Amino acid sequence: MAHKSENNHKGSGEQSPKKPNSPYGGRGINWFYWYLIAFLVVFSIFSNVLKSTQEISWMKLEETLLAKNAIEKIIVVNKEIAEIYLKKDKLDNPEFKEVTDGLFRSDSGPHYYITIGSVETFENKLQQAQQNITSAEKIDIRYESRTNWVTILSWLVPLGIIILFWVYIIRRMGGGTSGNPLFNFGKSTAKLTEKGAKSKVTFNDIAGLKEAKAEVMEVVDFLKNPEEYTKLGAKIPKGVMLVGPPGTGKTLMAKAVAGEAQVPFFSMSGSEFVEMFVGVGASRVRDLFKRAKDKAPSIIFIDEIDAVGRSRGKINAFQANDERESTLNQLLTELDGFGDNTGVIVLAATNRPDVLDKALLRPGRFDRHIYLELPNQLERGEIFKVHLRPLKLSNDVDVEQLAKLSPGFSGADIANICNEAALIAARKKKNEVQQQDFMEARDRVIGGLERKSKIISPKEKQIVAYHEAGHAVASWYLEHVDSLVKVSIIPRGKSLGSAWYLPEERQIVTKSQFLDQICASLGGRAAEEIIFGEISSGALDDLEKVTKQAYTMVSYYGLDEEVGPISFYDSTGQYENMLVKPYSEEMAKLIDSEVQGLISNAYKRTKNLLLEHREELEKLAQILLKKEVVEKEDLEKVLGKRGLAQLINETEPQNI
Structure with missing residues (x-):
């Protein structure tokens, strides 16, 4: 689709838009950095000037x-240092050239300095050293x-460098808010979409989300x-929770x-x-x-609200x-307190409603809970049409078939x-995207990238072939297993082979369907044992x-006769962090025993089925x-037609 381009040529009389003012004034924070560098350079020179005087010992x-x-x-300075000034007629003496030569040297002095322990000691030593000198030639001592x-x-x-570092850190935390960033870390970082602003969505x-x-x-x-x-x-709802x-x-x-x-729209993440x-x-x-009340009516959107809305009992157990x-x-x-909150509607989104605090979910705070489920076949077709708009498609692209081949997809x-x-x-x-490209893309998204270059020994390749053939034969002859459409032994992702199914979109699953699915999953292991006499990893x-x-x-759906119609499923999530199971040791032993028996019986049934169709x-x-x-046509040539044609709704690979 071609987009119209706007002409932005300006006349000679038009002025370019002004840049926003810096939060640090007209010159900006960059000038502050230049001032700091200049100050450090001057300070360094000044320090060198002060340090140009040479220190000497008393000897x-x-x-x-x-x-x-x-x-x-x-001159005794601060009763700590004695600055020594030489006579001008002595400066030409070669012995004192070291204190007069150099970039920062001065004839006026001081030329030397000596660190004194105390003024009294220094005066006594100086007096003893001048015993043989007349009073007119004695040295003048001053104190400053x-x-x-x-x-x-x-x-x-x-x-100052530490303070500058913290200014820089807090400025980064300011997140582009107005004013001085030093005082903006407590301000909201929500992005505001003003009224009348055009949105691309x-x-x-x-x-696919009609309701x-x-x-x-x-x-x-x-x-x-x-x-x-x-x-x-x-009353207008105060909050809407998207789950x-x-x-x-x-x-x-x-x-x-x-x-x-x-209306003004504020959006931010819970984190x-x-x-x-x-x-x-x-x-x-x-x-x-x-801010939202000042611009009411307005909307606040908080994405991933579980970052701050977790149940208070769970997050603060040991603090x-x-x-x-x-x-x-x-x-x-703020959502529902003594303060007035008229004209502000809060939208929130999360995919973990089970961890949210109950006080947050009650009516008066979030009055409406909207559940967005995975789309069905019809809705997937509508979603495909939206995402196919910008693509150049071939005439052989079938949107209905794409919707059928992508069940469980969001x-x-x-x-x-x-x-x-x-x-x-x-x-x-x-030049165009064809139907085959979509098939390859679907296989890549589900199973991973093909790795034809991966080196597999002939023995391992044979084991993989019989393993996948076991899955295919077992699922083909089991009544309640989903329709098989393709079997491959090309390595894809982490798997060495895969079997592709097209299951129905079921809302409930019966016990016989569960058992047939377990048998089909065990078909690969059973085939290895029948053909090679041993099993692999x-x-x-x-x-x-x-x-x-x-x-x-056994423990959730209550489909076992010995355990009975009992479910230990916890929809509230209260047992997540508990170290004990919600049932006794006796019940745990019974559940383990029934699970082991269920899988063992299913494995025996699968072996007998494969022996029958070896x-x-x-x-x-x-x-x-x-x-x-091997595609579906080749499967039908080897295994014959399946009894009942099944609807094509979902693809789920079985990996080895």
């Missing part, structure tokens, strides 16, 4: 200077008190036409609200409330709501005080597939899935060794 003072009557006067700027500056400069860019979009659009209508609702006595798995469009929904609401200083989180909450808890307390007060996953397909087509120097992923599935059947197993394995990838 040299007595044997050289006093003996030759070269001293004009001595001076401020030692070198010492003071030696303390002030490091302190609108409700037209959101597909959720309708509720959010109603909130926008509240702000545009409040009198339509308040005339009947209704759903990652990638389902929670943040996208908030961006659309920002573009459609035509931005908490900084390194104590009390900053609560201060930022207060400032955020103050006397916690910054996150004080931030949450302030947030609860909107973010679909966007990733579309982008990967375009990258694959560009890599192949194509290749079934690790299968055994992990089977074990978790069996424990879920001929098809070996034939399919040989085709895999030859072609590496």
Whole structure:
């Protein structure tokens, strides 16, 4: 799609836009750095001037200077240092050239200095050294008190550098807010979208979320036409919580609200409330709501609110005080406290509602909870159409088939597939994105990148072929296992081979469906034992899935006859951090025993099924060794037609 370009040519009379003022005044912080560098240079020169005087010992003072009557006067400074000035007629003496030559040397002096222990001792020693000198030739001694700027500056400069460092750190923490950053770390860092600002995202860019979009659009209508609702006595909802798995469009929904609401929109992340200083989180909450109330009606959007909204009992078990808890307390007060909060609607998003504090979720704070679930087949088709708009597509691209082949995918996953397909087509120097590119992109997103260059020994390749053939044959002849469409022994990601299924989109799963799925997962291990007489470590992923599935059947869904209709599933998340199980040791032994028996019986059933169809197993394995990838047409030639045609809804690979 071609975009119109705007002409920004200005006339000679127009002025360029002014740059925003620096928070440090007209000259800016950069001038401050130049002033500091200049000061350090001057200070260094000044220090060299002060240090140009040479220090001598008492022996040299007595044997050289006093003996030759070269001293004009001595000035005792602060009762610590005695400055020695030479007579002008002695400066030409070669012995004293060292104190007169040089860039920072001066004839006026002082030329030497000596550190004295005490004034009385120095005077006594000097008097004894001048016993044989007449009173007219005796040295004039004066006493002065001076401020030692070198010492003071030696303390002030490091302190100034430390202060400058902290100014720089706090300036970085200011986050671009107005005013002096030194005092802005307690201010809100929310990004403000003003009324009338154009947003790139609108409700037209959101597909597959009809119910959720309708509720959010109603909130926008509240702000545009409040009198339509308040005339009947209704109150505008104070808060809307968007809940759903990652990638389902929670943040996208908030961006659309920002573009459609035509009211000031404040957006920030939950983690931005908490900084390194104590009390900053609560201060930022207060400032955020103050800014929102000043611009009411307005909307506040807090993304990933679980960063500050976790249950207070869980996060503060072993601490006397916690910054996150004080931030949450302030947030609860602002949402529904004694203060007036009219005209401000709070949107929040999270994919972990189970960890949020109950006080945060109650009506009056978040009146509406909107659940964004994974899209179904029809909704996936609508999402594909949105993400296919900017792509140059071939005529063979079938959106309905893409929707069928991507079950369980979120909107973010679909966007990733579309982008990967375009990258694959560009890599192949194509002018259009074809259906095959989407198939390769789907396989790459689910299973990982193909690694045809990975070296596998012939023996290992044979084991992988029979393993995947075992999965294929077992799933083909089991009634309740999803439809198999492709088997591959090409390494992909971390797996050495994979079997691709197209399961139905079920809302509930029966016990027989669970058992058939377990048998299909054990098909690879059973095939290895039947053909080679031993088993390998290749079934690790299968055994992990089977074990978790069996424990879920017994302890969660109550599908075991011995354990009975009992569920130990905790939807509230209260048992997450508990060190003990919610059942007794006797029940734990019974659950372990039933799970072990369930998996053992399923393994025996799978072995018997593969022994019955061993001929098809070996034939399919040989085709895999030859072609590496077997599609559905080849599977039907070897195994025959499946009994009941199944709907194509979801793809889930079984990895070795």
